[in-house]
Amino acid sequence: MKIRRIGAAGAALTVLAALGGCALNGAGTESDTGADASGDVTGEVTLQTWALKPNFTEYVEGVIADFEEEYPGTEVTWLDQPGDGYSEKVLSQAAAGELPDVTNLPPDFALSLAREGLLTDVTTVDDTVEDTYVPGALEAYQYGGIDGTFGFPWYLTTDLNYWNTEMFEKAGLDPATPPTSLDELVAQARTMKDETGEYLMSRKPGLGDFAAEGLPVLSDDGTELVFNTPEAAELLDVYRDAYADGLMPDDVLTDAYLGNSQLFTEGKVAWSTGGGNFINSVLENNPSLDGKITSSPYMGTTPLYVQGLSVSNQSKNLPTAVALARFVTNAANQEAFSTEVPGVFPSTTASQENPELAESDDTPQGDAKAIAFSNLTTAQVLQPVEVNEAMTTIINQQFAAAIAGDKTSQEALDAAVEECNKLLADQ
Template structure:
């Protein structure tokens, strides 16, 4: 068996991976014919960089599981953050994949293609009722039948605005842009009035998806974002860049990044998770009282962590029961109470007023906005897009924005090259 390299998770996922959680009410596993199976015996649970910060939490969940199911014994393995994908690949190649493994959707895809993960629809008929749609869809892949992960914990993005920069430009941060056209119009006003920047990042595939533009064929064999609609969106960024509405180095290696520039008070807009405002204020306390938030423009991106069950587990009923227990509503809600900006994937949790309510602070408002969009948020950039494809896409989009190519030419070139890479996966 040959296992290809797992693609790197996105930046937001890398942040989420440093956190941990749990989900759904426990229950006996079922076989494909619907019969109950005994939950007993030994299983292994592997997480991603949760020690030592969440040792007490995870050990508590394991203890509760073992009490709920007498005769079970869980061995907890926690792997370092660096090189985690290589560790999982090595385990899979050696036939030593743990019974239950923490895998984000892009990591799980590679193993699902190799037939190494259990299709959870064959062991759990409550998935649709248990988890929010976007989180469950993250573990369903074009061209594959099945669902290959129990969603665990989530983050999503929203908009953040620098109110002081808005006020200086004569703009109302209480009525920020809600569309790309409005963003460009207010960026022009700000730049003309103060020389400051509202726009400070180039677009990506996620922006096409957020605008409702198809980016991957239904069977997963072709990327499709070289459409007239995508070219039109890219033209908007090209024109804004030519007009000087974005920093000159936004397309170069010297670019510090939209989030960092926002944290330094140098640009007036950034996107980030529900806890992004806290990290900004830790970096730059001078921005206290100068940040407000609003819902993401277009479809809201979702970042997901989950638990997958090995298809070669010698104790499948207990492995399934453990994954379901760790991801039950009670456990997930307890975890989100500890970690701002991380939310449960369980549908029942979306009615929890403690999670939905703001305490009236900018931080509380951001958390409430992020939480309110979980039921409709979805993974925007297909997990089939590898690091190599991302490099190609970035190069071609930069060529379009600088005017070296037309948007249509750049998108055609990006899709053609990426589809060659996709065919080799």
Template structure:
């Protein structure tokens, strides 16, 4: 099962990386648009024939019975149809999809995250679902639909949200109480976090930390900054608001509110430090406490969950339809079947920490009511965060761009550059990488 965020813990995971649009178009697959992508699929066309459905790292003891039953259910409802389910391993999925697109063998229905879907859609490889699913906005979680709409492609949607993840905040109440902080009054915003980080630092004599990570894209967005121009063609996160946020981090780092190694290669990561009880705050999915019970049971009773600070991030997997499928009516019908509310709810029962991308799940009491335990509270907070979560990472954002941003942030936080200069440099270099 592909991981949609760093804190989720499915066994089979793979880093999600964007396909190079240059590589796709260079191999003769379409241009920046395609008549196939914009065609209308007849809603009343008879369903018959055969299609292929591709998932990503989901063929295993846990999920195989689910998909076997899913396919059998659909075929029983629609005699004369055959669904060939195939699964690709976690590693190398980007390369596999690239090969399928360039060879014209992309499966009819395919599991894609937003960044890969963007690259395939950009060369005309995916069906426009806004045009072909009239109830798209009503049937699916709004933020999930938005994740598959791209400004540089006219904001049409190219994926049906399938299973979604987000972050909540998790706190070590023993550390909080040791330094005079109240677990019943946890930070709700970044500014609240800074204020309580100062208290923890001062009362512990600099031995305890509440904050333990440098800022990233999510912090920039939460400063009120749009990462890209409205047409999605240039980066634009070098704003006064982003600079002010970075200045706050710089001041906190200089004051000793963050571990000194957060900007070095020896930095273990926020989650690792939280698990070692060296810092009092981390973020994770709604199943974090349940997972920690298995890996670090002594920590579990100390964890108090709360909603994410400011706006929560969205991590999403979806189902797309190949624009060049030879059986579009069947492909579209099956994609909608896979992602209808009943099938989504049944799927996420096998995937703790994830939530369905169907809008109807908003009325499901299983997600909106806690059983009174910390894990129950965490699940409800994750559900609540999901309703307003945002997919912070642009589909064109790459590891190389992230490296540049991290380098510039480190220069600012160590006083070698101003926040404005660091962000200007990061934007300029990211634009150069985007144009390559």
């Protein structure tokens, strides 16, 4: 399983924005997203998940059965939607006033519903959330210009670095001391290219690279992208110079580019980033790399990928809906889910003390899992969820132009910010 990301379709958002009632009237406007969840936990509620059938049917049905046993008189109807078209399905449900009581939403899609006042601010119905979930996961459901937190964090993944030890050793580099910064990465990439003709670096940067270095990307109120700083231009210059010096494959800027992880899997580059279970997926496709992969923490702030459960602000049984969302995302149930899905981790702070998650079994896979898990408490969602696919296309095009030397890095950043802010204003 992978953490999935979705973007809302423009036409569906138009339908959603036509909803009346408690909808927001623009960024920064408060909505009545709090409610009284103090009643009895009883009666019927609906739980909607995203593409968990059939692989995790037994697990989900078991959690539901446990919930109904703990709260006699409750009845949970489980809906599971297929992966394709999930965003449109949820938006259609919302527009029809049929949003399930509890819905599995990633942060970027929850934003669309939170803007319309359709999700419950979980801090108003549960005063323990800040102690229950790791900070970055909670922050993923907090949006500039909207007061509140609009999801109970569920399962997480994060990224770390992976290195091809054989390629390091051929270049006279020590895989036990891989790069820990961009400058070190470029220096070792130069050594590898000079000594063996092979590549260490094989991707251009994105907004996440700026955020990982602590550079501003989005304004605090969520209304403007602000990544066209001199510091960001300097970072982009580093990649431009590396590309000009032949330290990255020529097609890294073209449509023929296979992708960083694919080139790593094929043994053509010595560095990739990936989740805690990345080694297993690599070895499934290229067993010859067995014993030749090591890992290290992500450079800069560790990225976080989040799934959560949001509660409809229109639920007719809010006490039971909140209780269900909390039950599904409690430490015991999340830890059980993490054993079902290697590389997926609990969002609960209590799980940080679980030795089965925190300790390595001294295999490369176990080392990677332990590194990934140890960084969950400080990991953050690096790319703002306000950045949609159209903006990403613009950003990629401008960054490619800068790295190719077709325009200066500052010109590319200024152009990207200007065009993306026009799209952001229309959201």
